[in-house]
Amino acid sequence: MTNLVDVVVIGGGQAGLASGYHLRRRGLDFTVLDADPAPGGSWQHMWDSLHLFSPAEHSSLPGRLMPAQAGETYPDAGHVIDYLADYEKRYDLPVQHGTRVDAVRRDGERLLVEADTATWQARAVISATGTWSRPFLPAVPGRRTFAGRQLHTVNYRAPADFTGQRVVVVGGGNSGAQIAADLALDGQVEVTWVTQRPPRFLADDIDGRALFDVATARRRALDDGRDDTGGVGSLGDIVAVPPVRADRDAGLLTAKPMFSQLSADGVRWADGCRESADAVIWCTGFRPALSHLAPLQLRGTSGHIATEGTRAVGEPRLHLLGYGDWTGPASATLIGVGRLARDAARNIAELLAHN
Template sequence: MPGPTCGAVQVEKRYDLPVQHGTRVDAVRRDAGRLLVEAETGTWLAKAVISATGSWSRPFLPAVPGRSVFTGRQLHTVGYRCPADFAGRRVIVVGGGNSGAQIAADLALDGDVEVTWVTQRPPRFLADDIDGRALFDVATARRRALYAGRDDTGGVAFLGDIVAVPPVRAARDAGLLHVKPMFAQFTADGVQWADGHRADADAVIWCTGFRPALAHLALLNLRGPRGHIPTDGTRALGEPRLHLLGYGDWTGPASATLIGVGRPARDAVREIAGLL
């Protein structure tokens, strides 16, 4: 787990919690009626385990045909630093979310990069006056509706996919964001669309998100559709001693956000207390 924040340190001291920082868990397995947690610093037998490794440490790259034959540079969003790294190059940015829009705008506004922005569907920009506060309010309303058993309002996703921050607005309004549909395959020196049209490229930046970091749970053989572990609330259906917290709506409405994680966290602790 990462190093502690100031608030976390205060909680640890107040409750005298034996927290191990900087410790990587390699595997969780069943052992003698308990769960054995194997880490680089030792092993622990547990009556219950909460996995909260999140969805932001495992970059996802789609399996596009020919990706291995492309001789240009490929990198994920996490490896992008600045336009200067691509000066004089032809760059394809893949992804219709905030990261794709912001990186495409960053490169396009620089003026020394030839940018092609590729998305699965036409980009959906939120209204220019939508800011972080408005998004927080929309997400809060959705969470409250779901917890009250009312219809899903759709939350932020209902409004659009891309927050029109100033650089994105500037590039969009200047006509610098040239959007194309997703290509069908790679070639050695670029990409090709289904209609046979080709484009040369020196680099492809994958703004394609992340997947839940669940490799440490592989030995429990719990994976279901889309790589998720089926749960009832936060409890794994195939292993009642395991709870998953903070991976998205499948582990509780908005549970991957600070605003939404509180309730499923309390529910998980309540269930574990009952189990023990």
């Protein structure tokens, strides 16, 4: 059976929910298809100690302020999950959980959205599948010969899983710093943190509020033809959240340069130094989850789809939201995605009004 609808939103995390909020305000008929069986998006898969970079009041989706979490300046992942579940229910958003979209194809005047449960014909599509389902692992020599455990950020949960072990954490971004700090603070794990370049910590008073403002200012400068301000990257790579700050100040968070290869029992540097390891945790980032859009043949050599704002250049009926700055400044953040979702809903409403 094929369902007819104005808009299909693919992905029920923060970007998908913000899209649904604004599509509802525009009076459009839409459905949200989400592969996860429960609300919360990628937040329900995060590690146990993860906290937001910003206070609750600066981490909200449109229309509904995130309530503060008792005893916490920066809410934890569980609080975010509860907020997203409440948001979905509060606005009665038509999210179909446990529905995985396999492909989006052109079908005359509509786009055909093929899922594992049914098919939809839509006049427009918003893809908001994020990156969490596509972890990136670098091609480091010897990676297949290492006899210990190898896992990515997506698989990490808690230090208790590594008690008494020697763990190498790879990655100089927020995930690498936070997971290395989490393990080091536990005191029962021997941690080695390695980064491609010396870690750059942001000033201690910088959090998600300032980062959003900086990212927005950069986008405005570029849109106006002014010089690139450098954006968030000009400030540093790592937000000094309390656990990271505590480990750094205690001398527990000192990075070594990236090793040159793995061996069966550990890692080896170019100068011949070796270190044994029971596990390697790759905090090496993600790629956008766009395989469902492959039939549209829109991806460039960078792996991204060319966009004007959130709209795909090669397919004006398609919008992409929440994948990173290439789909709008701070689009992968709770506070940043709302304005972009509003713009996408407005553009879609204007498109449908003329077709």
